[in-house]
Amino acid sequence: MDQIEPTLKGLRESLARQPEATLLSTCNRTEIYCASDRSDLDHTLEWLAHHGGVSPALLRSHAYTLEGGQAARHAFRVASGLDSMVLGEPQILGQMKDAVRAAEDAGAMGSTLHQLFQRSFSVAKEVRSSTEIGAHSISLAAASVRLAGQLFEDLSDIRVLFVGAGEMIDLAATHFAAKNPKSMTVANRTLERGEKLASRFGAEVMRLADLPSRLHEFDAVISCTASTLPIIGLGAVERAVKLRKHRPMFMVDLAVPRDIEPEVKALPDIYLYTVDDLAHVVQTGKDSRQAAVAQAEVIIDAGVQNFMHWLGQRRTVPLIQQLNAQTDEWRGAEIARAKKLLARGESVDTVLEALSRGLTQKMLHGALAELHTGDADSREATAHTVSRLFLRGGLSAENKER
Numbered sequence: 001m002d003q004i005e006p007t008l009k010g011l012r013e014s015l016a017r018q019p020e021a022t023l024l025s026t027c028n029r030t031e032i033y034c035a036s037d038r039s040d041l042d043h044t045l046e047w048l049a050h051h052g053g054v055s056p057a058l059l060r061s062h063a064y065t066l067e068g069g070q071a072a073r074h075a076f077r078v079a080s081g082l083d084s085m086v087l088g089e090p091q092i093l094g095q096m097k098d099a100v101r102a103a104e105d106a107g108a109m110g111s112t113l114h115q116l117f118q119r120s121f122s123v124a125k126e127v128r129s130s131t132e133i134g135a136h137s138i139s140l141a142a143a144s145v146r147l148a149g150q151l152f153e154d155l156s157d158i159r160v161l162f163v164g165a166g167e168m169i170d171l172a173a174t175h176f177a178a179k180n181p182k183s184m185t186v187a188n189r190t191l192e193r194g195e196k197l198a199s200r201f202g203a204e205v206m207r208l209a210d211l212p213s214r215l216h217e218f219d220a221v222i223s224c225t226a227s228t229l230p231i232i233g234l235g236a237v238e239r240a241v242k243l244r245k246h247r248p249m250f251m252v253d254l255a256v257p258r259d260i261e262p263e264v265k266a267l268p269d270i271y272l273y274t275v276d277d278l279a280h281v282v283q284t285g286k287d288s289r290q291a292a293v294a295q296a297e298v299i300i301d302a303g304v305q306n307f308m309h310w311l312g313q314r315r316t317v318p319l320i321q322q323l324n325a326q327t328d329e330w331r332g333a334e335i336a337r338a339k340k341l342l343a344r345g346e347s348v349d350t351v352l353e354a355l356s357r358g359l360t361q362k363m364l365h366g367a368l369a370e371l372h373t374g375d376a377d378s379r380e381a382t383a384h385t386v387s388r389l390f391l392r393g394g395l396s397a398e399n400k401e402r
Helices: 004-014 041-052 056-062 068-079 091-105 111-130 140-151 167-177 191-201 208-217 234-243 262-266 275-282 287-315 317-343 348-371 376-390 392-401
Strands: 020-025 030-035 159-163 183-188 204-207 220-223 249-253 270-274
Touching: 020 091, 020 111, 030 041, 030 068, 030 111, 041 056, 068 091, 068 111, 068 287, 091 111, 091 167, 111 287, 140 167, 140 249, 140 270, 140 275, 159 167, 159 208, 167 183, 167 191, 167 220, 183 191, 183 208, 191 204, 204 208, 208 234, 234 249, 234 262, 262 270, 270 275, 287 317, 317 348, 348 376
Parallel strands: 159 183, 159 220, 183 204, 220 249, 249 270
Antiparallel strands: 020 030
């Protein structure tokens, strides 16, 4: 979260045509929401690729881009937990709210994205209160505890190591702490941040650099850092297995990209689970919730329609302002003319007649001029528009008389 504000500022400086931007980054997704009058998807992808240290072509092959109503629908589905590995999980909603706050602090949140996300939160609340979408959801952290319970007879007799100190590790530590393990230790690159998390659970804290020499002490290892390279290698785990005299070790890698080298999974006495493995665990009962998913989609559909209607109305605001300014100018000119006529002694009836005629002529001048220009098709289209705009009152009155 600390990196979001400078990152957003860099994005907005790079994309001059994207005045509004929000960055949502979780353990398994990175999404950029932008709002502007012009689309600049290619430039946005190039910026993200450069920022992430990958080629634009590689990123483009793994990325998706959505615009307009599709982008709104996606945001609503994400907030409601329908686009998560864990169907209906509530954690993503909190992460979205954090992303919005970070964008606001960075000055990157405008009225369009503000409306989009506030409506997303409202839709998510309705989905959660009106459907059973999240009734049986299991978070990745809870799934980790569930799997550990299948391996170890008594979780109160194990030593747990948490690698990292971010939100996911915080959540995992909360779930494991509820089982009262023998000990809990937090290893983090920044000792101060590790101490802050450890103090909440009465856990020990250690430096990440000490991990290889102490890995054998722990029965369960839960890792989720922002490292771009694995921090727990095959060699370190092999040495830990020997020192443990082949007592089983439970390992969960919640990081994307991975914190633990994939080859570790092939070692005897090692039970390694990744985010993809946990996805199968947390989907238990998914089929029974499909009816709730259908109900949620209906709520989301209504939310998207309302947002797009608001967006469409908002685009006419400048025109409405121009029309109001123009009519105010006409009204002012006619009132000034009427005052002069009154000052010269003209009767009130004569002045009112001139005032009303002057305003009417000004209002109809543009429409009447358009009816006499262009080819037959354009004149017919203009006639239809003029009739719809100016004759509705007359037609309504005529219909009433009938």
